Amino acid sequence: MPSEPISWSPVSEAELPELSGLLTAIEHFDEPSERHTIEELQEAYAEHGADPARNARLGRDSGGTLVAYGWLHPFPADTDPRRVFLAGGVHPGWRRRGIGHELLDWQIARAGEWYNENRRPEHGPLELRIAVEDKLADRAALIADRGFSAVRWFADMTCRFDELPSGLPAVPELPGIRIEPYSAEVSEEVREAHNEAFSDHWGSQPIPQIRWQEDLSAASTRPEWSWIAVDTDSGRIAGYAMSSAYQQDWEFQGFREGWTDRLGVRRDWRNRGIAKALLIASMHSFADAGLDAAGLGVDTDNPSGAFGLYARLGYERGETQVMYARTEHGS
Template sequence: MIEIHGPPVDGLQFRHYRGEDDLPGMLRVYSAAHEADRIEEVTSLEQLRLNYENLVNFDPDRDITMVEVDGELVAYARVFWNDLVEGGRSYENFGFVHPKWRRKGIGDALHRHNEARLREIAAAHADVSPKWFGSEGPDTDAGNTALLAGDGYTPARYFYDMVAPTLDGIEPLPMPQGIELRPVKRDQYRTIWLGAEEAFRDHWGQAEQVEADWERFVADPDNKDPELWRIGWAGDEVAGVVITTVPAEENELHGRARVYVASVAVRRPWRRRGLARALMTSSLVAAREAGFTSANLGVDTDSPTGATTLYESLGFIPDKTFTAYRKPLA
């Protein structure tokens, strides 16, 4: 058990993570929290397992806390840290509480415990500056917003989940001069991943990528079929990337035929030439021809590449908002 000063709830216990055996219960809590917050994304047990197999800057024996009431898992929380491309180190704090057990002080207890653990971790990083706490959440989770605001966290960035309710009217565009589309092969995945990661180094909050990030990407079941991917090649170099996937379980749950544009990235030498638009229209037209009727994606509302304007011009509209928060770690 973990000694945490928690709320007066009968049968409440805080304990350590027990590994893979905990994942089904965690998924149940995670999915219930998403449903309550009107987040339609569906995560499978396979994806959750893959994620926890490839975590970095994280000690499974100390950096995750499980919460039970009478032996039933009702919440969990985790901490980790990231070195950021922009400089400095972010100490991340998040958790999920089953909706039936919200507003009882469990989230507050986990938050305080997470911060204490992160301060302990940060104290061993004496040579790093600046440092800050980081967290995020959907704006539909009023409890999370109030908890963070009440503890000195301030909004640092805003994000949209955008939806194109129809793919009708989207027409393919020619590739810019010198750019070629080629069928995607499995042995190209690492080159594609590296190209996209280089492009994203310009983005706010981007963490330095490590080998575990690649392992998670290549093993993700959503990336198994690259039929809707569009990669712009300039000779042997990746110029731009659009990775579009099919969230089959999500489509089945919500009774729709939607694709998810998981990544749109253009490397600096090939920007401002219409490449992102050409890659996206090619991918979305292919999705329409395959029988899909809508699409969604996520975007930083202050993207340095003007991505929001591009997506709006292709029929995407904001559907949900998310906020990333920061708090100085002194």
């Protein structure tokens, strides 16, 4: 148990800058590849179904200093399973006092409450998920101690433009396919294309309109760097590449990088070079914006040969994120 009692309270919007300060201290010590921004915290606080008054809490010492936090991020539109992602952390100076276990126990219990409050006959089991960078062994040990198991590995990959021996390749011309910039007018068509393209991917469930729009309005999103592939005969969107800029990471990684958040090709148009063309178009957008590199994340168990495609384009593997999960069946 903690050597000094910790008082817990819900997170208010006014406390988000203070929470940002705690996260900065945690990141300074742990040196993760992904950093936070205050804008991301504000977006998480306001997103549909967030309910931070019940799903997030802060821990303070006897002097009122913020030393820990926990935040549940449910996906209300999920059916089977019902996913809840757990985020949290303890200030480095307050670790190894039992606070992390206490916090995780609360998160597990609160997730069960959320599941039972919102349960419908068509719903499958509750699945709790926590993403942990591979190098953070203490964090992994803590969650494994509460019954979480590693279920998937996701690798970050980066292509440095100055390391391409022949420079950026030209966007290939594809028979029957037109590569064109993304525009807000096709947002709903791209969402439908994404849900179809990822229907056979591990852990994926359809993204509802409200979450899609929230993602597109995020401060990190860069629609001007995003592209679509259009079938010239039917006019349907065959594929897409949606981009972002995580500027908070640039100083620590030493280069400026455009990030491909979502890349997908509908099943009927696969194996025609569309993903490659979309990635190259995105890389040109990043380079034209004065960036140094392109990045993306890939499921290491992806059966589509994605690793080979990315490697041929000059992407190299970096940090690995491990997804841990624990399944609950409700009460």
